[in-house]
Amino acid sequence: MSELKTVGIVGFGRLGQYLVNELLTNGAKWGLKLGFVWNRTASQQLYDSCGDSNLVLEELSQFDRYAVDLIVEVSHPVVIQEFGTKFVNHCDLMIGSPSCLADKHLEESLLLASNKSNRTVFIPSGALWGGNDIRKMSTRNTLKGLSITMHFHPDSLKLDGELKSLNDSILDKPITLYKGPVRQVCSLAPNNVNTMAAAAIAGYTLGFDGTVGCLIADPNLKDYHKIEIEVTGPSNVANNCRFSVSTTRLSPSMGNSAVTSMATFASFLSSLLNANKHMGKGFQLC
Known part of the structure; x- marks a missing residue:
């Protein structure tokens, strides 16, 4: 069996909780495993959900201590503004808050980082139909x-x-x-x-x-x-x-x-599964 790809989840709101549960429950059959989870507040619920305290990343600035293949941001646009290019230099990135890309400078910086590192920046379709x-x-x-x-x-x-x-x-x-x-x-x-x-x-x-x-x-x-x-x-x-x-x-x-919305949760999970495969540099809708 091929080695499982490792996913880091940044954000533990409703969507983040849903993704963490799915990865822990079904990740192996998809070829995925949970690498870490970060939330602005490391609550007891977060530790209980992960089951392993080593999976809880308390300081986001230390994300690069984890060998992950993909980071999934489901937190807030400010996270990508501060850490987006650093994430892309480390691994592939899936941006759950693409409204941040309305900032031209950030969009250009992420694209430049993607080109230099040959990492993919995935944009989930979410509630976008077609x-x-x-x-x-x-x-x-x-x-x-x-x-x-x-x-x-x-x-x-x-x-x-x-x-x-x-x-x-x-x-x-x-x-x-x-x-x-x-x-x-x-x-x-x-x-x-x-x-x-x-x-x-x-x-x-x-x-x-x-x-x-x-x-x-x-x-x-x-x-x-x-x-x-x-x-x-x-x-x-x-x-x-x-x-x-x-x-x-x-x-x-x-x-x-x-x-x-409820349907967007399932759509986001499907996007995560599509993002399982590295697709080279640049932005990719998934």
Whole structure:
């Protein structure tokens, strides 16, 4: 039997807990094993879940003491901002908070580190439906328009500043909190718009500035997250008909305050399994 590949998990929220449990329970049959787990707060729950205190990384700066093949970030964009390039110099990286890539300098730094180290930076598709098709259109230079609208219950949104004030004022009707380039909303609602960021990366010919994001708070949207994607392609010169695809994704959530829907957990695990195979340098949607 070939040697198991080792995975480090950075973050132990609901998604991190789910991935840790899956790796400990089923990892061997997938050719994977848990290498370490880090969380901002090393709780007793973390130690109990790991079962082995040696698997708990207490200081993230010491991650390179562990020989892992892949680090999976499911924590917060600031983790990638501080440690992303260091991770890539050590092993392959899967970014669960791709909204951080709206920072041009960070995106360029990660790509440079990936090229130098020949490591892969994986971007999970998460709640993005049809991401590979969008990427194919970008590769063929036929992607002409891309917009993604995300609807959340107000309690599911983690916001600051003006958007938080607007969200807090909602009573019984939906309100559009933001509509415009995805790059701007990534800094305004980094925890909620990772799917928008994944779309911008998939549609790289439009990117963060050309992909349109719309964030809607809907107090009537209970127990679900709703994501609408509009893709347009080239027109037929003969009859002026334009290629277009529209999708709507309704995903059950674990209560009104859940940031991540239940289906996204399984999607993220599938992305982790796809990221099991090193694919060389650069960004790869998985």
